[in-house]
Amino acid sequence: MNSDVSIAGDPLAIPHLLPPVPQHPATVAEFAGLARTIAADRAHWAPLVQYDAASRWYARLRTGPGYEVWLLSWVPGQSSGLHDHGRSSGVLTVLQGSLTERRRHTSGMAHRTLTPGSQQVFAPEYIHEIVNDALEPAVSLHIYFPGLTEMTPYAATVEEPVRN
């Protein structure tokens, strides 16, 4: 289909025609985008990472209005245990290594391997466990909105695992 509109010059050079760049994410897509942006900036997060064989290491990387960004490390064998996130939603991204996510599913437990670039977006009431069952340490990035204020642990289930 032809248009009778012609544009002279570069329309992106006209600032008032551009939507403002959001300073903080407000949608699920923007939160996922923030996680991807931080993940790509390895020079920023990599020097901050520490590994602790006694207990899982974590650090708050950033806060914004209504959200928090956390950096976590996982040595082989470390696990979060099965838990929820209270009233928080979240975005989980693996930055380095691989992690196995075990999540409660209607017909049992589903397993998924998360590798760099994988993202898991979850709503409140999402119940999962993250485990580093690989041989190398792993690093993950977690964004919670609102910030994580409660996390209820759950007993491990003996239900038959479900693969998806």
Ligand SMILES: [Fe+2]
């Ligand atoms: Fe979690």
